[in-house]
Amino acid sequence: MIIDGLQCGHFDRASFQGLQRAGVLGVVNTTGFWEGTVESLDNLAKWRDLVRANADLCEIATSADQIRAIAASGRVAVIIGFQNANLFEGRIRLVEMWAELGVRVVQLTYNNQNDLAGSCYEDEDSGLARYGRQVIKEMNRAGILVDCSHVGNRSTLMAIEASEQPIAVTHANADSLFPHKRNKSDDVLRALKDTGGVIGCASYRNITGDHYCKTIENWCEMIARTVDIAGIDSVAIGTDRSHNFTAPDYAWMRTGRWTRGVDYGAGSATNAGKAAPPDWFQTLDDMAVIPGGLKSAGFDQAEIDKITHGNWLRLYAQTFRA
Amino acid sequence: MIIDGLQCGHFDRASFQGLQRAGVLGVVNTTGFWEGTVESLDNLAKWRDLVRANADLCEIATSADQIRAIAASGRVAVIIGFQNANLFEGRIRLVEMWAELGVRVVQLTYNNQNDLAGSCYEDEDSGLARYGRQVIKEMNRAGILVDCSHVGNRSTLMAIEASEQPIAVTHANADSLFPHKRNKSDDVLRALKDTGGVIGCASYRNITGDHYCKTIENWCEMIARTVDIAGIDSVAIGTDRSHNFTAPDYAWMRTGRWTRGVDYGAGSATNAGKAAPPDWFQTLDDMAVIPGGLKSAGFDQAEIDKITHGNWLRLYAQTFRA
Numbered sequence: 001m002i003i004d005g006l007q008c009g010h011f012d013r014a015s016f017q018g019l020q021r022a023g024v025l026g027v028v029n030t031t032g033f034w035e036g037t038v039e040s041l042d043n044l045a046k047w048r049d050l051v052r053a054n055a056d057l058c059e060i061a062t063s064a065d066q067i068r069a070i071a072a073s074g075r076v077a078v079i080i081g082f083q084n085a086n087l088f089e090g091r092i093r094l095v096e097m098w099a100e101l102g103v104r105v106v107q108l109t110y111n112n113q114n115d116l117a118g119s120c121y122e123d124e125d126s127g128l129a130r131y132g133r134q135v136i137k138e139m140n141r142a143g144i145l146v147d148c149s150h151v152g153n154r155s156t157l158m159a160i161e162a163s164e165q166p167i168a169v170t171h172a173n174a175d176s177l178f179p180h181k182r183n184k185s186d187d188v189l190r191a192l193k194d195t196g197g198v199i200g201c202a203s204y205r206n207i208t209g210d211h212y213c214k215t216i217e218n219w220c221e222m223i224a225r226t227v228d229i230a231g232i233d234s235v236a237i238g239t240d241r242s243h244n245f246t247a248p249d250y251a252w253m254r255t256g257r258w259t260r261g262v263d264y265g266a267g268s269a270t271n272a273g274k275a276a277p278p279d280w281f282q283t284l285d286d287m288a289v290i291p292g293g294l295k296s297a298g299f300d301q302a303e304i305d306k307i308t309h310g311n312w313l314r315l316y317a318q319t320f321r322a
Numbered sequence: 323m324i325i326d327g328l329q330c331g332h333f334d335r336a337s338f339q340g341l342q343r344a345g346v347l348g349v350v351n352t353t354g355f356w357e358g359t360v361e362s363l364d365n366l367a368k369w370r371d372l373v374r375a376n377a378d379l380c381e382i383a384t385s386a387d388q389i390r391a392i393a394a395s396g397r398v399a400v401i402i403g404f405q406n407a408n409l410f411e412g413r414i415r416l417v418e419m420w421a422e423l424g425v426r427v428v429q430l431t432y433n434n435q436n437d438l439a440g441s442c443y444e445d446e447d448s449g450l451a452r453y454g455r456q457v458i459k460e461m462n463r464a465g466i467l468v469d470c471s472h473v474g475n476r477s478t479l480m481a482i483e484a485s486e487q488p489i490a491v492t493h494a495n496a497d498s499l500f501p502h503k504r505n506k507s508d509d510v511l512r513a514l515k516d517t518g519g520v521i522g523c524a525s526y527r528n529i530t531g532d533h534y535c536k537t538i539e540n541w542c543e544m545i546a547r548t549v550d551i552a553g554i555d556s557v558a559i560g561t562d563r564s565h566n567f568t569a570p571d572y573a574w575m576r577t578g579r580w581t582r583g584v585d586y587g588a589g590s591a592t593n594a595g596k597a598a599p600p601d602w603f604q605t606l607d608d609m610a611v612i613p614g615g616l617k618s619a620g621f622d623q624a625e626i627d628k629i630t631h632g633n634w635l636r637l638y639a640q641t642f643r644a
Binding site: 036086260 | 358411414415452453582
């Protein structure tokens with residue numbers, strides 16, 4: 001069984017079938033990037049419809065036990081996540097309401113600074129702001145996992161310290177292995193290790209690099225090196241795989257409504273389009289090779305279980321509330 | 323004629339009558355603190371109704387010429403201002419639309435860090451964020467004056483540098499004269515001087531102090547000392563006077579929806595309620611003593627004209643667009 005700490009895009013029936021065939025029986029989705037409260041409710045409503053329409057293949061899970069049960073039935077457990085805190089619209093009291101509606105993972109901020117924290121793409125990372133501290137406290141209480149994937153390193157370290165619960169970096173890599181603004185410093189990886197947090201290793205080419213995208217062995221070598229830094233209990237998978245992503249989706253994800261200009265996010269002016277998937281990861285079915293790849297990298301079965309699903313399940317059990 | 327760079331609270335017919343009697347024939351209002359786009363439209367709609375219902379006493383002005391014309395008719399020119407950027411809700415393209423609806427002054431952020439900039443009340447001022455730079459550029463283009471009163475000193479200096487137009491600190495004092503997080507460093511005051519910006523000196527006791535609140539002479543002494551730092555062309559009046567303010571208004575202004583706790587804003591745990599107005603400024607009518615106070619402080623008529631209205635009119639003429 002594999003749990004993918006983050007995927008995004010427009011899932012459809014084929015997505016769930018592919019995940020099922022690959023043994024990916026748990027996945028955190030991306031319910032929103034920039035959307036405010038009402039738009040986020042709309043997006044969640046669409047996800048509920050999608051999951052209901054494919055109930056033979058998937059179900060929304062709000063606890064680690066539910067994920068296990070859904071996986072045991074051979075279906076895909078969908079964990080509702082957001083890549084930004086705009087769903088709260090500055091309202092601390094909405095945190096518990098979103099938790100009641102099933103949201104279990106929220107990233108403090110996406111590509112831009114906000115009222116919570118600084119982003120990895122700002123010239124300077126502000127650190128955690130007053131409202132950000134309040135939201136983390138409330139997320140701890142309400143049972144929503146704090147995600148710092150696109151959050152700046154400084155804010156991430158402050159979030160780890162401020163949070164009473166371990167936090168996640170659902171989809172990023174070690175900056176020391178592939179230097180990129182979106183990737184995390186060894187300081188962050190060690191702080192995750194020290195506090196029971198988890199990083200999901202990504203396969204998004206822009207933040208993974210061609211070498212680790214070439215073969216499953218190479219990608220698992222990256223995971224092994226990440227384990228060297230963060231420890232076997234703090235490394236998992238968070239591919240950042242996108243489903244049915246089109247040019248308008250990239251435009252929305254990167255420029256949203258915050259600029260009249262162009263922003264390339266993890267890409268660049270010379271690499272503005274859709275990044276090619278890893279050579280080893282052309283279709284969702286290819287995720288089935290991950291456990292074997294980890295074995296080739298020298299991990300034993302207990303370690304493979306931790307990386308593929310155990311670490312996420314442990315973290316979810318610790319942070320999610322019914 | 324006096325122009326007050328910022329007032330807040332629930333204006334009523336008596337407010338306009340008081341302003342009129344005192345010769346305050348231009349005033350920037352506070353249309354919103356934390357309100358998002360739709361709530362801000364609601365607030366603007368209420369202001370339009372209020373001004374229409376009192377058309378014999380006031381009118382909304384969107385240009386310096388209009389302010390002059392309304393003042394010449396003996397009525398109060400209302401300039402529509404917001405103390406936060408939530409009216410844009412992260413949407414760069416709403417800036418010009420709000421300008422079309424008559425908004426002429428927008429503060430980059432209020433008491434908390436946001437997606438534009440850092441606040442004076444955060445432990446650390448983030449500086450200007452990516453979206454903040456974009457919004458300033460768009461406000462310059464659309465003809466909305468950038469206000470940095472509650473913005474941190476660092477972000478304020480960055481805003482002055484980023485803005486193609488001079489900016490305002492509509493309501494604050496010199497930190498070197500009365501040390502307070504809400505007041506501005508001499509660096510900021512000198513940068514305003516160098517760029518044609520304007521600071522409106524406040525009379526809100528929490529940021530002015532008992533000494534400068536004691537007599538009109540003392541308050542005008544503070545203005546004279548501010549002129550020593552910022553120069554005669556960059557100092558004006560921005561009292562921060564609140565109309566019909568009640569405990570729920572303070573709660574909204576300070577804690578908004580961002581915390582379950584208590585925030586005291588410019589007050590403190592031992593000074594949580596409504597700050598007493600300056601001894602010399604018990605009613606709006608008392609504003610009539612300002613020109614005389616400035617004369618006693620040694621200003622000549624040309625200087626008094628600049629401080630009481632000329633500097634604001636010059637800045638408004640330069641930044642507002644029809």
